[in-house]
Amino acid sequence: MTKFFIYPVFFVCITITTKAQKKTIDQKVDSVLRLMTLDEKIGQMNQYNGPWAATGPLTGNDDIVTQIKQGKVGSMLNVTGVARTKELQQLAMQTRLKIPLLFGQDIIHGHRTIFPIPLGEAASWDLKAIELSARIAATEASAAGVHWTFAPMVDIGRDPRWGRVMEGAGEDPYLGSAIATARVKGFQGKGFGNIDALMACAKHFAAYGAAVGGRDYNSVDMSLRQLHEVYLPPFKAALDAGAATFMNSFNDLNGIPATGNSYLQRDILKGQWKFKGFVVSDWGSVGEMINHGFSKDNKEAAMQAANAGSDMDMESRSYLPHLAQLIKEGKVKMVVIDDAVKRILKKKFEMGLFDDPFKFSDEAREKAQWNNTTHLEVSKDMAKKSIVLLKNEKQILPLSKQTKKIALIGPLVKSIKDHLGFWSYDWDDDTARIPSLYDAIQTKLGGNSNLLYSKGCNIIDTSKAGFAEAVATAQQSDIVIMYVGEHRAMSGEAKSKSNIQLPGVQEELIKAIHATGKPVVVIIGAGRPLIFNWTANNVPAIVYSWWLGTKGAEAIADVLFADYNPSGKLPMTFPRTEGQIPVYYNYYKTGRPAANDSDVNYVSAYIDLPNSPQYVFGYGLSYTSFNYSEIELSKTSLKGNQTLTASVTVSNTGNYDGEEVVQLYLRDMVASVVRPVKELKGFQKIKLSKGERRKVSFTITPEELKFYNTDLKYSWEAGDFQVMIGGSSTDVKTGKVSWVK
Ligand code: BGC
Numbered sequence: 001m002t003k004f005f006i007y008p009v010f011f012v013c014i015t016i017t018t019k020a021q022k023k024t025i026d027q028k029v030d031s032v033l034r035l036m037t038l039d040e041k042i043g044q045m046n047q048y049n050g051p052w053a054a055t056g057p058l059t060g061n062d063d064i065v066t067q068i069k070q071g072k073v074g075s076m077l078n079v080t081g082v083a084r085t086k087e088l089q090q091l092a093m094q095t096r097l098k099i100p101l102l103f104g105q106d107i108i109h110g111h112r113t114i115f116p117i118p119l120g121e122a123a124s125w126d127l128k129a130i131e132l133s134a135r136i137a138a139t140e141a142s143a144a145g146v147h148w149t150f151a152p153m154v155d156i157g158r159d160p161r162w163g164r165v166m167e168g169a170g171e172d173p174y175l176g177s178a179i180a181t182a183r184v185k186g187f188q189g190k191g192f193g194n195i196d197a198l199m200a201c202a203k204h205f206a207a208y209g210a211a212v213g214g215r216d217y218n219s220v221d222m223s224l225r226q227l228h229e230v231y232l233p234p235f236k237a238a239l240d241a242g243a244a245t246f247m248n249s250f251n252d253l254n255g256i257p258a259t260g261n262s263y264l265q266r267d268i269l270k271g272q273w274k275f276k277g278f279v280v281s282d283w284g285s286v287g288e289m290i291n292h293g294f295s296k297d298n299k300e301a302a303m304q305a306a307n308a309g310s311d312m313d314m315e316s317r318s319y320l321p322h323l324a325q326l327i328k329e330g331k332v333k334m335v336v337i338d339d340a341v342k343r344i345l346k347k348k349f350e351m352g353l354f355d356d357p358f359k360f361s362d363e364a365r366e367k368a369q370w371n372n373t374t375h376l377e378v379s380k381d382m383a384k385k386s387i388v389l390l391k392n393e394k395q396i397l398p399l400s401k402q403t404k405k406i407a408l409i410g411p412l413v414k415s416i417k418d419h420l421g422f423w424s425y426d427w428d429d430d431t432a433r434i435p436s437l438y439d440a441i442q443t444k445l446g447g448n449s450n451l452l453y454s455k456g457c458n459i460i461d462t463s464k465a466g467f468a469e470a471v472a473t474a475q476q477s478d479i480v481i482m483y484v485g486e487h488r489a490m491s492g493e494a495k496s497k498s499n500i501q502l503p504g505v506q507e508e509l510i511k512a513i514h515a516t517g518k519p520v521v522v523i524i525g526a527g528r529p530l531i532f533n534w535t536a537n538n539v540p541a542i543v544y545s546w547w548l549g550t551k552g553a554e555a556i557a558d559v560l561f562a563d564y565n566p567s568g569k570l571p572m573t574f575p576r577t578e579g580q581i582p583v584y585y586n587y588y589k590t591g592r593p594a595a596n597d598s599d600v601n602y603v604s605a606y607i608d609l610p611n612s613p614q615y616v617f618g619y620g621l622s623y624t625s626f627n628y629s630e631i632e633l634s635k636t637s638l639k640g641n642q643t644l645t646a647s648v649t650v651s652n653t654g655n656y657d658g659e660e661v662v663q664l665y666l667r668d669m670v671a672s673v674v675r676p677v678k679e680l681k682g683f684q685k686i687k688l689s690k691g692e693r694r695k696v697s698f699t700i701t702p703e704e705l706k707f708y709n710t711d712l713k714y715s716w717e718a719g720d721f722q723v724m725i726g727g728s729s730t731d732v733k734t735g736k737v738s739w740v741k
Pocket residue numbers: 055056077106150203282283493
């Protein structure tokens with residue numbers, strides 16, 4: 001049933017509803033567009049931040065309420081909750097044409113129920129779980145009046161100095177594309193028109209993660225071949241999965257700011273890829289083209305951004321004051337405005353907002369979702385799957401629930417909010433829902449164990465005043481669990497770091513506790529790969545737990561005491577020092593490759609450091625062990641479009657049931673351009689009971705052999721290929737095939 005509430009311009013209703021019921025959405029969009037003045041059109045291209053929250057610098061204090069009533073605003077960000085969104089939507093209903101507002105928000109890893117940070121989720125390699133996490137975020141956010149999330153961030157991250165690696169899926173284009181697809185599907189659910197669908201936004205288009213020096217907002221200069229091969233695939237995957245919108249980025253790419261970049265937005269996205277949604281600028285990125293020295297003033301910035309295909313201006317306040325004049329001067333064509341407005345209106349129609357602008361304004365639904373305890377269980381499940389076991393010498397883990405005296409030491413042991421990570425705001429503010437690790441272990445063990453606690457030190461300051469007490473606490477225990485790392489706001493936007501060592505004196509605390517001779521388990525919570533070489537070399541058991549969300553501490557406790565067998569694998573390489581960065585597994589072949597880590601004789605190597613990182617991409621242990629058979633290939637010589645099947649038999653040879661991520665890599669031996677040493681081309685996460693074995697097969701076609709040549713043509717070349725299958729990017733079994741055209 002079509003509803004129009006307080007729609008006074010009645011003839012508009014009639015145009016849109018009665019006859020239009022049978023119209024396609026495009027026809028409906030056209031009929032609204034025909035009624036619009038230029039100012040109303042420009043209003044649709046304008047997005048403001050809600051006055052209550054800011055995720056960037058505020059540009060002005062315009063009277064937003066008046067402007068909404070005047071039809072000068074098409075969308076608001078950072079407005080959440082039924083009460084507030086409804087209030088603003090009511091203002092939009094006072095405009096001449098009653099075009100509803102779109103409410104956007106960064107729903108990055110959960111809304112009320114917080115899930116692991118996206119990099120953590122990526123470590124699960126579990127696409128179904130990741131999709132479900134996004135689905136639940138969408139269910140909660142849409143119930144709170146939000147229509148649109150600025151997620152997923154699909155930027156490839158090869159530089160852990162860049163704080164925003166926490167927000168992506170890591171370093172690999174194949175894994176990144178699979179996860180982008182899962183997240184878009186999860187957010188958008190069964191499709192627009194459904195009450196729990198949230199519009200997704202693939203961001204930041206493009207190459208934002210390759211900022212020079214890992215410094216946020218910095219320049220990017222890269223070959224177009226690398227752009228297409230490494231940085232663009234997750235965006236294309238998001239688009240193919242139906243992403244409603246794209247966000248451009250703060251960086252310039254090869255000299256042209258992404259926001260004013262027609263090659264990216266017009267040629268690739270809207271041209272070659274035929275994207276039908278709309279592009280929103282990043283926060284203030286239109287106006288920032290002045291700082292880039294690309295636009296002389298706000299007016300020129302508006303012209304360049306609109307002409308380059310940025311459809312909506314987020315918080316720059318460049319479009320509203322200048323586009324009408326630019327049209328008069330012929331510097332922006334009407335078709336540019338019409339195209340942008342049509343794209344925006346189309347999404348509003350698809351979301352059902354023209355039918356019912358208050359569709360997402362149901363207080364009862366909001367309340368029910370706010371306290372949905374099933375979501376907590378799903379969040380905990382995702383959290384367990386995201387944990388990576390980095391080291392477990394002498395099977396020190398899992399711990400017995402009968403352990404008499406456990407010392408819990410470290411600055412994160414009693415921490416609560418840190419579990420939520422960056423980009424979680426304070427929605428989950430009910431601390432009773434968020435246990436600390438101390439609480440979670442106490443609850444799990446009940447009266448069985450005596451828990452001792454000492455903080456030892458803080459996260460970032462250098463005081464060692466608490467060391468003595470921590471050492472004394474350790475001495476009284478049977479085993480020590482240390483929980484160290486970053487605090488939640490140390491990784492995220494504008495959180496670049498030149499030093500990514502375990503902060504403060506935490507590693508010294510680990511040394512002091514280790515010196516007691518007690519068995520030590522170190523848990524590291526962080527939003528990025530950190531460096532902790534001493535710990536990696538000396539401590540017998542290390543668990544990497546990222547930030548795992550509302551139920552994160554319970555998930556860690558489950559892993560420590562064998563209620564869950566860890567199965568995560570690293571989605572990013574962990575360097576030994578910052579000097580190795582950028583560091584990633586799929587580097588290009590050099591003319592002087594080092595034979596091994598000690599080979600430094602006029603080869604591509606450091607004389608003061610092994611080439612290998614501390615932990616490789618795809619690495620992660622389990623409490624059980626997996627054995628891989630040699631690779632079985634269906635053929636070793638192939639022709640044209642034939643299909644190759646590559647298989648291994650994986651056996652669970654340990655004492656626990658467990659899950660393993662079986663990874664397929666390919667290496668193109670000789671090609672017309674230099675190719676990476678290996679590239680991930682497939683993976684399967686399998687569950688094997690103790691003693692069980694299973695054949696795992698991958699199908700390889702010429703599609704998997706394709707790459708961008710010097711003319712940016714995506715095709716494959718005949719030749720020899722190595723096929724590798726294993727449990728990480730370096731621990732693989734290898735076979736060889738030749739493939740002719
Ligand atoms: C970030 C975006 C985010 C936007 C709105 C910007 O600073 O780069 O990723 O969506 O703010 O919060």
